[in-house]
Amino acid sequence: MTMIGWFQIILFCVVIVALTKPLGWYMTRVFGGERTFLSPLLRPIEAGIYRISGVDERREQHWLTYTIAVLLFHVGGFLVIYGVMRLQAALPFNPVGQGAVAEDLSFNTAMSFITNTNWQNYGGESTLSYLTQMVGLTHQNFLSAATGIALAMALIRGFSRASVRTVGNFWVDVTRCTLYVLLPICVVYTLFLVWQGMPQTLGDYVEATTLEGAKQTIAVGPVASQVAIKMLGTNGGGFFNANAAHPFENPTALSNFVQMLSIFTLGAALTNVFGRMVGNQRQGWAILSVMGVLFLAGVAVTYWAEANGTSTLQALGLTGGNMEGKEVRFGIVASSLFAVITTAASCGAVNAMHDSFTALGGMIPLINIELGEIIVGGVGAGMYGMLLFVILAIFVAGLMVGRTPEYVGKKIEAREVKMAMLAILVLPLMILGWTAVAVVYPAAVASMANAGPHGFTEVLYAYTSAAGNNGSAFAGLTGNTFFYNLTLASAMFVGRFFMIVPAMAIAGSLAAKKSIPPSLGTFPTTGGLFIGLVVGVILIIGGLTFFPALALGPIVEHLAMNAGNLF
Amino acid sequence: MFREIRPAIVLLLVLTAITGLAYPLAMTAIAEALFPVQAQGSLIGKDGKVVGSALIGQEFKDDKYFHGRPSATSAPDPSESTKTVPAPYNAANSGGSNLGPTSKALADRLKEDVDKLKAENPNADVPVDLVTTSASGLDPNISPEAAQFQVPRVAKARNLPEEAVKQLVAANTEGRLLGLLGEPRVNVLALNLALDRAAAK
Numbered sequence: 228m229t230m231i232g233w234f235q236i237i238l239f240c241v242v243i244v245a246l247t248k249p250l251g252w253y254m255t256r257v258f259g260g261e262r263t264f265l266s267p268l269l270r271p272i273e274a275g276i277y278r279i280s281g282v283d284e285r286r287e288q289h290w291l292t293y294t295i296a297v298l299l300f301h302v303g304g305f306l307v308i309y310g311v312m313r314l315q316a317a318l319p320f321n322p323v324g325q326g327a328v329a330e331d332l333s334f335n336t337a338m339s340f341i342t343n344t345n346w347q348n349y350g351g352e353s354t355l356s357y358l359t360q361m362v363g364l365t366h367q368n369f370l371s372a373a374t375g376i377a378l379a380m381a382l383i384r385g386f387s388r389a390s391v392r393t394v395g396n397f398w399v400d401v402t403r404c405t406l407y408v409l410l411p412i413c414v415v416y417t418l419f420l421v422w423q424g425m426p427q428t429l430g431d432y433v434e435a436t437t438l439e440g441a442k443q444t445i446a447v448g449p450v451a452s453q454v455a456i457k458m459l460g461t462n463g464g465g466f467f468n469a470n471a472a473h474p475f476e477n478p479t480a481l482s483n484f485v486q487m488l489s490i491f492t493l494g495a496a497l498t499n500v501f502g503r504m505v506g507n508q509r510q511g512w513a514i515l516s517v518m519g520v521l522f523l524a525g526v527a528v529t530y531w532a533e534a535n536g537t538s539t540l541q542a543l544g545l546t547g548g549n550m551e552g553k554e555v556r557f558g559i560v561a562s563s564l565f566a567v568i569t570t571a572a573s574c575g576a577v578n579a580m581h582d583s584f585t586a587l588g589g590m591i592p593l594i595n596i597e598l599g600e601i602i603v604g605g606v607g608a609g610m611y612g613m614l615l616f617v618i619l620a621i622f623v624a625g626l627m628v629g630r631t632p633e634y635v636g637k638k639i640e641a642r643e644v645k646m647a648m649l650a651i652l653v654l655p656l657m658i659l660g661w662t663a664v665a666v667v668y669p670a671a672v673a674s675m676a677n678a679g680p681h682g683f684t685e686v687l688y689a690y691t692s693a694a695g696n697n698g699s700a701f702a703g704l705t706g707n708t709f710f711y712n713l714t715l716a717s718a719m720f721v722g723r724f725f726m727i728v729p730a731m732a733i734a735g736s737l738a739a740k741k742s743i744p745p746s747l748g749t750f751p752t753t754g755g756l757f758i759g760l761v762v763g764v765i766l767i768i769g770g771l772t773f774f775p776a777l778a779l780g781p782i783v784e785h786l787a788m789n790a791g792n793l794f
Numbered sequence: 795m796f797r798e799i800r801p802a803i804v805l806l807l808v809l810t811a812i813t814g815l816a817y818p819l820a821m822t823a824i825a826e827a828l829f830p831v832q833a834q835g836s837l838i839g840k841d842g843k844v845v846g847s848a849l850i851g852q853e854f855k856d857d858k859y860f861h862g863r864p865s866a867t868s869a870p871d872p873s874e875s876t877k878t879v880p881a882p883y884n885a886a887n888s889g890g891s892n893l894g895p896t897s898k899a900l901a902d903r904l905k906e907d908v909d910k911l912k913a914e915n916p917n918a919d920v921p922v923d924l925v926t927t928s929a930s931g932l933d934p935n936i937s938p939e940a941a942q943f944q945v946p947r948v949a950k951a952r953n954l955p956e957e958a959v960k961q962l963v964a965a966n967t968e969g970r971l972l973g974l975l976g977e978p979r980v981n982v983l984a985l986n987l988a989l990d991r992a993a994a995k
Contacts, residue, residue: 234974280804281797292798299802307810353887366814370806398801405809410817417821418828424849426835427825432886433835435844437852438859438986445847445885447835451825452818469888472929474849475835480976537895540922543908547937551900551926552890555863555935558977562929580890580929589894681894703892784896793898 228534232560236526239487239564240519246492247515248508251499257407258380258400258500260284269406276402287393290735293381294728296397297374301341304367308337311363312355321356322431328354335712340364342723343371343605345457345464345575345698346715348707352446352467357429364464365453372460372493373404375607378727379497382611385734386635387504389742394734408493409459416455416489424478425451450475458489461605463575463698471565471578472554483561483578490574494603497610505635509753514613517761518602522571525591525602530563532588538788552583563588566699570595573605575698582676582685582701586788589701590781593688596695598769599654605696611730615647618733620757620764622647624750634752636742643736646729653725655772657694657718662687662776664714671710676703679794680787684780689715694722838983846983851934853883854986857951860936860944862982863923864907866891867931883932891927911943918943935979938967952993962988 256263277284288296311318312333316326328336332348339346340363349355355364377400384394421427426447433445450466454476457463467473477483495515502511534548548559557565562579569576570592581589595602601613617634622644625632632639665671665686675682685701692699693715700706706715751757787794825833836848846852851862867889869881881887893900907925921940941963949956966985970976 231970231974238974276805276808280808281800282805296798296802299798300806303802303806307806350887350889361818362810362814365818366810369813370809398805402805402809405813410813413817414821418825421825421829421832424832424836427822427833428835429822430834433837433844433847435837435846435852437846438983438990439852439854439856441853443846443850443852443883443885445835445837445850446888449818449822452821456813467888467930469890469930469932472890473888474851474930474932474934475847478836478849480971484975536922539895539901539904543904543920545904545908545920545922545925547922549895549926550922551893552929553926554928554930554933555923555937555979556933556976561976578929580892582892582894583890583900583929585895676892677894677897679896681896684894701892701894702890703894784894788896792896793901794896 228530229560232530232534235560236530236564239484240523242488243491243495246488247495247499250492250496251503251511254408254496255500255503257403260403263407265407265411273402273406280398282396282398284396284399287396289392290381290394290731290738293394293397294731297378297727298724300370300374300397300401304341304370305337308340308363308367309333311359312336315356315359318356318358320358320361320429322429323356325354325356328359331709331712332707335716338716338719339698340367340462340464341371342696342719343375343460343462343573343608344693344696344719344723345462346693346700346706346719347464347468347470347698348712348715350468351465352448357448360453360466361449365456368453368456368460368462368464369405369409370401372456372462372606373401373409375605376404376408376493376497377401377607378730379607379610382614382730382734383501383504385737386501386637387506388738389740391738394738409456412459413452413455416459417451419485420451420454420482423482424475425454425482426475427451447475454486458486458574458576459493461490461494461572461574463569465576471576472580477578480556480561483557483565486576487565487568490568490572490576491603493606494572494609497607501610507635507753510635513753513758514617516758517765518613520758520762521598521602521765522567525567525571525595526564529567529584529588529591530560532585533559533563535585537585538791539793549583549585549588552580554578566592567595569699570697571600571602571604573600573608573695573697575692577699580702581688581699582703586781586785589684590777592699593684593691593777593781594769594773596691596697597654597658597773598765599651600695600697601765608696608726612726615650615730616765617761618643618647619651619768620761621750621752623764624760628750630748633743633749636744637737637740638743643733646733650726650729651768653721654694657721658687658690659776661690661714661718665690665710668710670708674705674708674711676705677794680780680784681794684784687776687780690718693718696722838987840987848981848984849934850885851883851932852983854982857947859986859989860941860948860982863933863936864925864927865931866927885932888930888932890929890931915943915946934981934983936982938963938978938980941967941980941985948989952989954993958992959989962992
């Protein structure tokens with residue numbers, strides 16, 4: 228580890244914190260339906276969209292209607308992606324002549340993109356036409372992100388409102404999020420990325436003759452416009468197979484830094500939105516602090532482990548850390564930092580191959596996802612995931628002192644705690660359940676690229692990533708098989724919707740409750756004690772659930788590596 | 795519920811048209827106008843032919859060129875389409891080796907490469923990036939140490955004084971952005987083009 232490495236990490240944190248407040252202010256206005264500086268330009272478009280789609284923007288929805296709207300929207304999105312992938316050979320914008328994508332791969336990819344997972348069983352440049360990248364993937368990058376933020380807004384409204392039956396209007400939330408938040412940032416961001424060297428063209432792949440006279444086919448395409456929303460919306464599905472490690476998908480140290488910022492920035496700002504809407508910004512800062520503590524701990528471990536290298540490298544006298552599967556322009560620190568960020572949020576873009584990380588360095592991304600991606604988390608999803616843990620922590624605190632727990636003026640009762648537990652328990656069921664099936668099913672075992680405990684970790688990581696809707700991978704695993712395409716899709720489905728429905732049920736039940744003013748006996752939720760309690764609850768639940776599986780994978784691999792065992 | 799069906803369909807189509815077509819196509823037009831070189835892939839021409847992209851690494855095996863990092867990219871096997879064969883720096887199918895820290899295959903490969911490089915230049919430590927594969931398999935860069943390591947071989951193959959080659963390396967070394975972001979690096983293709991120009995003089 229170096230000083231300059233830590234400076235890069237600190238600079239990142241400082242910029243994120245600095246962006247949180249202004250962006251939180253802006254987003255609060257957008258979702259409150261107030262005027263912003265973009266209104267003169269966008270308001271006519273917005274009104275036009277409502278008119279042709281028959282949306283009455285003043286009519287709010289009950290939580291159940293809101294949830295049904297979310298589900299209908301997902302079904303539609305699924306059909307669009309699946310259809311475009313199956314038909315891409317006959318559709319325009321296909322200069323390379325990519326054929327139709329297979330049924331199971333199309334199914335997996337469609338599920339993957341509507342759930343904001345963006346798991347890559349497809350190899351972008353070798354499978355997909357430009358139309359699929361744009362209409363199939365870019366569009367769903369926007370919509371799954373907008374949906375996540377809309378859901379978080381609904382849950383936040385549950386906390387901030389009192390004695391009402393509605394939590395907002397999904398169609399309005401999605402439209403406003405897309406038009407006022409995602410699109411404007413992406414337009415500027417795309418141009419920045421092209422300036423840094425990212426291609427943005429509809430032309431055919433380029434045939435080059437190298438200096439030594441060999442032929443090199445260079446894949447290009449409308450990359451920048453997709454990467455902008457891929458990062459901002461914590462989607463993470465790459466244009467290219469190597470994702471953000473590909474020089475065209477992440478050309479410079481600066482593009483890398485801005486990409487890392489854009490993964491976290493909306494998620495972090497939502498904590499501020501929460502604070503503003505419940506009437507005390509310190510409530511938001513307390514939640515961001517919980518995230519910050521867990522984040523920095525993860526960064527420290529991964530950076531240390533990767534800088535240390537592996538015993539194989541050390542035995543050969545190779546210093547400078549574990550550079551297998553990393554790019555020179557990013558080096559150890561920016562690769563480690565990116566890995567922790569992308570898994571803390573539910574992004575899943577990678578700028579280095581997680582499969583080649585050291586055992587402990589690769590364990591942190593795994594843990595980040597298993598904790599529920601609540602460290603900033605996916606846009607929206609991280610916020611509602613974190614609020615579920617807060618509900619549990621408040622419940623535990625209430626048990627300790629024997630009072631009915633309350634949070635930001637709302638009593639937390641049996642219904643909320645049950646729903647929070649349901650959402651939290653779904654994750655281990657999918658992750659551990661499917662991993663257990665895969666490691667005894669011979670065809671699934673054959674997909675492992677590495678032998679020994681590392682192969683087990685590849686499978687564990689795959690289901691963790693799918694259920695957590697992350698999308699990063701220990702990419703050695705051959706995931707594009709019938710078994711994995713279907714089981715991973717099921718993990719993504721359950722991981723998304725069994726979080727959404729309970730979270731919305733909580734939103735509805737909270738919105739209907741009266742708001743009670745804080746009294747002397749109220750547990751203060753803006754201080755260090757609260758932050759420590761939430762961190763503790765997250766680590767205990769995550770630890771109890773996943774430690775045995777981690778012991779069989781990365782932990783035993785680390786011990787084996789130190790003992791000089793190779794597989 | 796039924797009154798949510800119309801918005802579900804119409805809104806989806808409208809937003810698909812905006813974000814899936816209007817946005818990428820408009821960005822393509824603007825990007826090609828403002829940054830035509832980058833938008834096309836930062837291609838480098840020489841004598842009217844495209845020799846590569848400034849951002850994409852290519853394979854160098856000749857002693858008179860600086861070599862890039864090992865690449866783990868592959869291509870479909872021409873004789874059997876379900877299998878793949880190694881194809882270093884295949885810029886139409888990016889990817890890494892995905893070998894883990896306790897992989898025997900990785901340990902064997904590293905040892906073989908380190909031995910080869912030690913034989914080539916016994917006077918310097920082998921830089922780690924010169925024996926490890928990159929994440930994309932298309933890394934255009936090597937570390938300045940990895941370039942210095944190859945100076946004796948390149949100088950000998952081209953009958954140039956080592957000092958002159960070292961100067962070229964120094965001239966093609968990029969530092970951290972603002973002294974802070976990223977890592978010092980050398981673009982291998984740019985360095986080799988500079989080398990060819992120097993030799994032509």
